[in-house]
Amino acid sequence: MTTRVYNFNPGPAALPLPVLERVRDELLDYKGTGMSVMEMSHRSQEFSRILEEAIARIKRLLKLDDRFQVLFLQGGASLQFCMVPMNLALTGKPIDYIDTGTWSSKAIQEAKILGKDVRVIASSEDKEYSYIPGNFSVDEDASYLHITSNNTIRGTQWKSFPNTGGIPLVADMSSDIFSRVFDPSPFGLIYAGAQKNAGPAGVTIVIIRKDMLERVPPELPTMLKYTTYAEKNSLYNTPPCFAIYVVGLVMEWLEEEIGGLEKMEAINRSKAEMLYSCIDEIEMYRGTAHPDSRSMMNVTFRLPTPELEKKFVEEAAQRGLVGLKGHRSVGGCRASLYNAVPVEAVEKLVEFMREFARNN
């Protein structure tokens, strides 16, 4: 018999059970083709349909109009840290960044390696990245402004996106894409490694506003140019077919079982509120993010001692509540409540947290 745990992993992370069941059932014979999706040509009609449907669902879910194009790349969000400035930096125009922790810091670092003119216009480093900066002004001559919409490690999240007065926004949405509704119009580019809210590791979703493609320098290596993917609908070379297929199934689940991002956001909000209430209420737990910057996706908290945290994580795992250890760079505890984590999992976690607090 299959026993499934409650999975609070930060990424790769929980996938919707109905999606996994579909993948299992179709694994040896995809819709009567007599082969697995892993064995199909990326230029076959069947895969073409999988690709088109995944794109169409992403566009509907995010309410992207035809100014935007959805691309599938490889290399993780980390490759985007260098691809974005390579492709979108304009000569003589600085790139503005807001530094909200590890991932923004790495993005900044890669732009610097490329020798770009980087301006960090705001940072929350002064308080261990425990908040989202509110006080900054975007250079009106900037190539673009880069932000990380959700800091997976520190558990902070932009509640609304900065007004850039027409400067394109670029966002690393790896850990909160598809978790809530937002207006895509200020965005020039959005990228996300799929492995938190959208599918398995091994595919990166890039959403680009088509006018941004005009910025791409012609002399870049072919595989590092967004135009290569845009012109060939992500089929210049062999894409990560199976990962795209799973992303498509996750999008189908979001549209057809959940009912879209408004509904998903409401569920995510109630899960997060349930957990933050427990943290606030019980003396033993202390949230690490500033209340107005708290992430709905990654709930970070501490217990009085590292020993108690260790015990907490271990006892939780014994109860089938796994993935609760904080990121190795900051310690503590973290519960990632991505879309595929059911309300029931959070209920069980809160139940366990109450009990653990009573007994320790």
Next chain:
Amino acid sequence: MTTRVYNFNPGPAALPLPVLERVRDELLDYKGTGMSVMEMSHRSQEFSRILEEAIARIKRLLKLDDRFQVLFLQGGASLQFCMVPMNLALTGKPIDYIDTGTWSSKAIQEAKILGKDVRVIASSEDKEYSYIPGNFSVDEDASYLHITSNNTIRGTQWKSFPNTGGIPLVADMSSDIFSRVFDPSPFGLIYAGAQKNAGPAGVTIVIIRKDMLERVPPELPTMLKYTTYAEKNSLYNTPPCFAIYVVGLVMEWLEEEIGGLEKMEAINRSKAEMLYSCIDEIEMYRGTAHPDSRSMMNVTFRLPTPELEKKFVEEAAQRGLVGLKGHRSVGGCRASLYNAVPVEAVEKLVEFMREFARNN
């Protein structure tokens, strides 16, 4: 009921049935973890074991000693076309290439885009890339010599690798890695998109001789440096975990069910001989590759007219023999006989070819 076809796809391509069955059976609960491999942290003990085992099996199968390191990257073989020269070209030393068709040509093109000093020391372009050049001399001052071990499109394959007198060989082995035994010592680097002989699309295997890492320019973007992957055992960022898992299972199948590369090579040789004999024997079929350059992996052939070729491909598909259309750039027919294509599939194909010739 599951009906499986005989799959002659050029890549993504057939996978061993026992591997697919394992993937299916473990999909919701990998070895009692209560989660799918797709849901596991890449830093978990379980995934670490999957990764280490895949590496160990690749090293054993290819008889790689500790001078070599096995890395898992993303971006396909196509990304390697630019990464190799970025990382391994030495200042003031030209890069030598042998051009055996589309894939070598693309590799050459990417080195040129980077402004490298490229020398094409041999090419079979004069005869539509129907043979592997035999007459060339490697520049004794070259950074390295790049070859494509098997031309997937033209159906040509290097029978033995060129003697470079100490200049490191670099090979794109995308379409024949793990198909036969070879001596790895002259190689500085080997790369292969997994989607032909090693697993699903979405992971690129890179085998690097460790001394080559000293060439990597420190100022490259982090994700484009081999040192990043080498220093972190392919875990600098989230690797394509699921694809690596499937590669590991294919390697297990190669070692434990097939019995290693000597045995695999013998099987591959007998499959290819069976098909080439049929082509040579029957008037209607004409092999396109020069006999001494014929690939054991991709058997390319023509029928008298494009109309007959179309009919051939369609009738074959009706019999459950799929993927026989030649590459869109060259037309004709192609049967890819990768490791996972069973002898039985080739027998059925030959049977059909005899019948088709009689009836047309």
